Amino acid sequence: MSTTLTDRRRTAPAPGTTPGDAVAPPRRTAWIPTLVLLLGAVYCLIPILWVVMASTKSSGELFTTFTFAPGSGLLDNLAELSHYRDGVYWQWMANSALYAGAGALLSAALSGVTGYALAKYRFRGRTAIFNILLAGVLMPPITLAVPQYLLMAQAGLADSYWSVLLPSIVSPYGIYLARIYAAAAIPDEVVEAARVDGAKEFRLFRSVALPMMVPGLVTVFLFQFVAIWNNFLLPYIMLGDDHKFPVTVGLYSLLQQGANAPALYTLVITGALLSVIPLILLFVGLQRFWRIDLLSGAVKS
Amino acid sequence: MHRRLALATAATLCGALALTACGSSGSGSDAAGPAAGPVKLTFWSWTPNMDKVAAIWNAAHPDIQVSVQKQASGDDLVTKTITAAKAGNAPDLLQAEYQALPTLVSNDVLADIAKQTAGTKDRFAAGVWQQVTLGSDAVYAVPEDTAPLALYYRQDLFQQYGLKVPTTWAEFADAARQLKQKDPAKALTTFSANDSGLFAGLAQQAGAKWWTSSGETWKVGIDDAAGKKVADFWGGLVKEGAIDNQPMYTPAWSKALNDGSQIAWVSAVWAPGVFTSSAPDTKGKWAIAPLPQWNAGESVTGSWGGSTTGVTTGAAKAGHADAAAQFATWLNTDPEAVAALVKEAGIYPAATAAQSGGALAAAPEFFANQPDFYTQAAAIAKNTAPAAWGPNVNVAYSTFKDAFGKAAQEKGDFSAALTAMQQATVADLKKNGFKTEG
Structure with a gap:
């Protein structure tokens, strides 16, 4: 997928033209890569198809009818999910939207200023700071969840919205991406020219550098949004109040209700399907800013 | 130039140390403290509709208000509770499975409520009660449901x-x-x-x-x-x-x-x-x-399976042990509470008096063939x-x-x-x- 996108951009630089319009010598269809990609697509899409089909089944049909045959209970499932404990599911969705939306926005902002500063200013300790950040990229966030919880508890912030938001804002990976992007996308000459024209540093960042960094920051925003939306362990440890749960932790509590109450599979499956929709919409909506070759750019520089 | 440098450094440092440097606002873990007004207790439970049962208590006891925070059951919850207790953030009341009690007790999560629960022993089968005492004189929880x-x-x-x-x-x-x-x-x-x-x-x-x-x-x-x-x-x-x-x-x-x-x-x-x-x-x-x-x-x-309601050491430290134990006892022995548990949550009560008649007089719908x-x-x-x-x-x-x-x-x-x-x-x-x- 990444190769096709970069190819397209190279052969058809002008926006609005489709790659088919570009004058290129007719090529033979490459069967093997196509087949491999098709297999990959099937591998990724089958589970989604399963969720879509399963969410249409009533609990009686779920385990008894053919896996990929649609059932008859989608509307009932949706209604039941919405009514479950006075609509707590929608509260969870709103919480997830808050954590992921605000968290990713703040994270993109923080990554933007930090990445820009690291890329365009020379100051003592810059390399050291950047290396520490790189070490942070290598650190799996899961190992940090418990220490973060203990710190939050000491600050009196455990079991609050902040306890999930604050750790989500700082993303070493986002800062790293923003720095790479700023280094590549903002020519030093432009910065110098703006300074010569008398722009103050903040003005320079806001009016000159920031617009050039937008595609990179959108990438950071998307990465971070998906990471926070799917995060389970951090909110699971941080939050005790089930009205502050994001949708991941909330659905988990539907599965584990003790032995005498059966797991609410149909509600969980329907809830999982609905929880994917915002992610899909976000990707479709922000696709035109989305630069997948940012990742390969990191290698190129 | 210096100002700019300082700003940039501050931004980065803030990034690296966000939690410690920028996040803290002082105030210990037990900021609320027992002030005048009702005692507020939190209760971690996975039982469906436990909030409805607690609402019955809250209506009758304006001085002790219990708020239920629904959790996912299982071993993960034990770990989560122990972590929370170490950080001084455990809830006041806790649902725990029988087999988790020794783990919770050895991690100093559950308080001994023998004093507050004197006289409730006879409401339960001996084999059940023995599991909440761990064979000692202490009482670490009140049995909620059993699963023979x-x-x-x-x-x-x-x-x-x-x-x-x-x-x-x-x-x-x-x-x-x-x-x-x-x-x-x-x-x-x-x-x-x-x-x-x-x-x-x-x-x-x-x-x-x-x-x-x-x-x-x-x-x-x-x-x-x-x-x-x-x-x-x-x-x-x-x-x-x-x-x-x-x-x-x-x-x-x-x-x-x-x-x-x-x-x-x-x-x-x-x-x-x-x-x-x-x-x-x-x-x-x-x-x-x-x-x-x-x-x-x-x-x-x-x-x-089967589970209990325990009072945490955190609640005891905050001076809420009596109130919390009172609720735990009510929840699992009071006829109205147990009937509500059976009806709303579908549990099989541990209290022997509640195991026949009352809410359990009729067979479950699925077993209508066996009245x-x-x-x-x-x-x-x-x-x-x-x-x-x-x-x-x-x-x-x-x-x-x-x-x-x-x-x-x-x-x-x-x-x-x-x-x-x-x-x-x-x-x-x-x-x-x-x-x-x-």
């Missing part, structure tokens, strides 16, 4: 194949063989290596004492004679192919229950709920019977063998899944798997600084 084991079987299919409802395990094995002979496509039941709790309950029935303590020293008896007897019995049935060896609670298992490929299930009194969701087409075709016995004429059973369902259940529950849990049940359980999972798939040696479980459990106790014996 019973045998569920398909009445129609037992009749069709001419099978007798087994009263002993020997008859149970015979029934399994007869069924295989008459219809090789069917199996009486399955041995599930995923369900450690069921195996523990069956071992309890045989008289196993998995953990016992004397003073500071723990003795692990997982592979004692009783445990070996149970392991060999099920291992033998799996080996000769008389029963299935696939885990329970999978889609395939639900299908097997629903279409009659498996016609019996050793399960606890909460089984009707599982049948309703897993095997909806078989409504009215199942019946409950006492668990088969090792010696004819006995009537002992084990249990699979005396709960009378039978109460009779079965009367002789529940005491369980003996230790501080690392989670380790024993996860070793069970690995060792028995392998043995069941290979139709191999179950007693070797039991030995592996024993060894792993003892090794873990030693590693964590407990004194062990034997």
Whole structure:
């Protein structure tokens, strides 16, 4: 997928033209890569198809009818999910939207200023700071969840919205991406020219550098949004109040209700399907800013 | 230039140390403190509709307000609670399974409420009460629900194949063989290596004492004679192919229950709920019977699950132990509260007075063919063998899944798997600084 996108951009630089319009010598269809990609697509899409089909089944049909045959209970499932404990599911969705939306926005902002500063200013300790950040990229966030919880508890912030938001804002990976992007996308000459024209540093960042960094920051925003939306362990440890749960932790509590109450599979499956929709919409909506070759750019520089 | 540099550094440092530097706002963990006005208690529970039951309490007790925070049950919750308690953030009240109590007590999560619960002992069966005292003078929780084991079987299919409802395990094995002979496509039941709790309950029935303590020293008896007897019995049935060896609670298992490929299930009194969701087409075709016995004429059973309500040391430190214990006692012994638990949450109450009549007068809808369902259940529950849990049940359980999972798939040696479980459990106790014996 990444190769096709970069190819397209190279052969058809002008926006609005489709790659088919570009004058290129007719090529033979490459069967093997196509087949491999098709297999990959099937591998990724089958589970989604399963969720879509399963969410249409009533609990009686779920385990008894053919896996990929649609059932008859989608509307009932949706209604039941919405009514479950006075609509707590929608509260969870709103919480997830808050954590992921605000968290990713703040994270993109923080990554933007930090990445820009690291890329365009020379100051003592810059390399050291950047290396520490790189070490942070290598650190799996899961190992940090418990220490973060203990710190939050000491600050009196455990079991609050902040306890999930604050750790989500700082993303070493986002800062790293923003720095790479700023280094590549903002020519030093432009910065110098703006300074010569008398722009103050903040003005320079806001009016000159920031617009050039937008595609990179959108990438950071998307990465971070998906990471926070799917995060389970951090909110699971941080939050005790089930009205502050994001949708991941909330659905988990539907599965584990003790032995005498059966797991609410149909509600969980329907809830999982609905929880994917915002992610899909976000990707479709922000696709035109989305630069997948940012990742390969990191290698190129 | 200097200002710019400082700003940039501050931004980066803030990034690296966000939590410590920028996030803290002082104030200790117990900022609220007992002020004038009602005592506010938080209650972590996974029981469905527990908030509705707490609302009854809150309406009658304006000075003690309990707010329920619904959690996901399981071993993860034990870990989460211990972490929260270490950080001084544990809830005031806590739902905990019986087998988690020693772990929670050894991590100093649960407070001793013997003083506040004097006189409630007689409301529960002795074997149940013993599990919340851990055999000491202390009381660490009030029993909420119990889950005595019973045998569920398909009445129609037992009749069709001419099978007798087994009263002993020997008859149970015979029934399994007869069924295989008459219809090789069917199996009486399955041995599930995923369900450690069921195996523990069956071992309890045989008289196993998995953990016992004397003073500071723990003795692990997982592979004692009783445990070996149970392991060999099920291992033998799996080996000769008389029963299935696939885990329970999978889609395939639900299908097997629903279409009659498996016609019996050793399960606890909460089984009707599982049948309703897993095997909806078989409504009215199942019946409950006492668990088969090792010696004819006995009537002992084990249990699979069940939970308690405990008061945390955090609540005790904040001076809320009395209020919290009062709620825990009310929740599990007051007739109105227990009736609400049965009706709203579908639990099988631990309080003996509530186990027949009242909210449990009528059989569950799924068992409409057996009007005396709960009378039978109460009779079965009367002789529940005491369980003996230790501080690392989670380790024993996860070793069970690995060792028995392998043995069941290979139709191999179950007693070797039991030995592996024993060894792993003892090794873990030693590693964590407990004194062990034997």
